[in-house]
Amino acid sequence: MSGLQANPRKNSLFACGIPPHDLHLITELLGYQHGSLPTKYLGVPLISTRLKKGDCQTLVERITTIIRSWTNNFLSYACRFQLIKSVLVAIQAYWAAFFILPQSVVCQVDNLLRTFLWHGNIDSKGGAKIAWQDVCLPSTEGGLDIINLASWNKASMSKHVWNILSSPTDSLWVHWIHCYRIKNHNFWNLRVPGDCPWSWRKILGLRQEIREGFVQVGTILKWKWETCGIFTVRSAYNQLRPTKPEVPWHSLVWFKGRIPRHSFILRLAIQDQLLTQQRLRRMGSSLLRGACYAVMVVRTLTIFILTVYSPSAYGTFWETNVLFSVPLCNGLTSFVGRLLIGVPSPLATLLGNSYLLR
Numbered sequence: 101m102s103g104l105q106a107n108p109r110k111n112s113l114f115a116c117g118i119p120p121h122d123l124h125l126i127t128e129l130l131g132y133q134h135g136s137l138p139t140k141y142l143g144v145p146l147i148s149t150r151l152k153k154g155d156c157q158t159l160v161e162r163i164t165t166i167i168r169s170w171t172n173n174f175l176s177y178a179c180r181f182q183l184i185k186s187v188l189v190a191i192q193a194y195w196a197a198f199f200i201l202p203q204s205v206v207c208q209v210d211n212l213l214r215t216f217l218w219h220g221n222i223d224s225k226g227g228a229k230i231a232w233q234d235v236c237l238p239s240t241e242g243g244l245d246i247i248n249l250a251s252w253n254k255a256s257m258s259k260h261v262w263n264i265l266s267s268p269t270d271s272l273w274v275h276w277i278h279c280y281r282i283k284n285h286n287f288w289n290l291r292v293p294g295d296c297p298w299s300w301r302k303i304l305g306l307r308q309e310i311r312e313g314f315v316q317v318g319t320i321l322k323w324k325w326e327t328c329g330i331f332t333v334r335s336a337y338n339q340l341r342p343t344k345p346e347v348p349w350h351s352l353v354w355f356k357g358r359i360p361r362h363s364f365i366l367r368l369a370i371q372d373q374l375l376t377q378q379r380l381r382r383m384g385s386s387l388l389r390g391a392c393y394a395v396m397v398v399r400t401l402t403i404f405i406l407t408v409y410s411p412s413a414y415g416t417f418w419e420t421n422v423l424f425s426v427p428l429c430n431g432l433t434s435f436v437g438r439l440l441i442g443v444p445s446p447l448a449t450l451l452g453n454s455y456l457l458r
Contacts, residue, residue: 108132112139144198150298156205159195163188163212164222171221177368178360180217181244188213189247196253197333200302206250213246229373233342239354242347244367247337255336258310260303261287262331265314266321309340 112135115123127134138147138155145155170183192209195201214232215222237243263274265287281300282290288311292304313336315322322329325339353367368374 144195151199151202153202153204156195156199156201159192160205160208160212162191163209166191167212167216167222170216175220176361176364177217178364180220181246181364182360184213184217185244185246188216192249193247193252193256196249197256197259200257200299201249201253203250206253209249229368230371234344237342237344240346240350241344242350242371248341251341252333252337254306254309254340255333257303258306258336258340259331259333261306261310262314262321262323266331310336313339 108131111132113127113130113132114135114137115126118126123134138145138149140146140158143158145151145158147155166187170180173179175183210232212222214228214235215224217235218224218228219226233248234242235244236246236248239245263271264277264282267274277300288307290304292301296304313324313331315324317329320329323331323335325335326332349370353363353370365374
């Protein structure tokens with residue numbers, strides 16, 4: 101025995117169907133307080149009714165408090181991006197693993213993260229440089245690899261479907277579902293009853309989106325979208341999330357050994373979202389020459405311009421020596437890669453320096 105004992109100040113007694121006199125005797129004997137729902141368990145609300153927006157205010161307040169503690173640190177885009185990806189996303193993913201979050205809460209959390217990423221605080225009313233649904237795409241599709249909360253929530257809930265179909269006796273909840281909800285019927289053909297609890301209704305609503313991933317091989321259930329055949333939330337998320345075609349420039353931005361701040365600025369420059377370019381246009385200048393290489397993508401013409409300056413003119417506005425115009429296609433990556441062999445992130449370095457000089 102470990103010798104550990106339950107702390108009466110941190111535990112409560114929950115009872116149902118017990119006469120008040122007997123309940124009073126039990127609480128006196130054990131030394132616990134009589135608890136009532138809703139309450140908190142492992143940091144999330146433990147409720148017996150439909151999850152409402154008010155029940156999720158703890159999640160919103162937690163994220164808001166953390167962001168406000170970072171506001172005065174004057175963080176760069178890359179720093180904010182890393183904090184969102186490593187801290188804030190983990191908080192919302194934890195909640196998404198337990199509940200099907202209300203759509204209003206999902207939108208509120210996305211708005212907090214979006215505003216913090218582009219403005220450094222949550223009080224700004226300005227617009228975003230890139231739409232949030234595009235930010236949540238993988239880097240190969242032009243995004244920043246931040247998870248889409250709505251899709252991740254669905255993928256996490258799909259884990260319950262896998263547990264119901266693959267391990268009917270491993271959990272008390274799964275056993276109860278088989279006895280009182282499924283009752284030897286086919287899970288995929290179950291009708292949604294009118295008096296169905298909201299959580300069970302939401303799980304049944306996922307069947308059409310995830311049905312393709314379940315494959316029966318003899319008596320063994322396999323998950324189609326994993327090579328090992330076992331369900332993972334990540335593989336389900338990749339099938340449920342929005343998708344876009346792969347972009348040809350992702351390896352120019354996200355490569356091994358990159359400087360995060362420079363890569364983020366290059367990512368904005370490729371989509372013509374740098375404030376520096378807008379300021380240069382107001383000044384009547386078309387290009388700021390202040391580093392070894394400059395890259396600018398003109399989206400309307402879909403051309404790639406690579407400008408190389410004269411090394412003898414460092415520190416001034418230089419004349420252009422070489423100008424290449426190449427279609428923005430799959431051959432672009434290999435073309436630029438051959439030009440930049442041995443040069444450590446020159447494109448990203450220029451754009452990062454140009455942004456600092458704005």
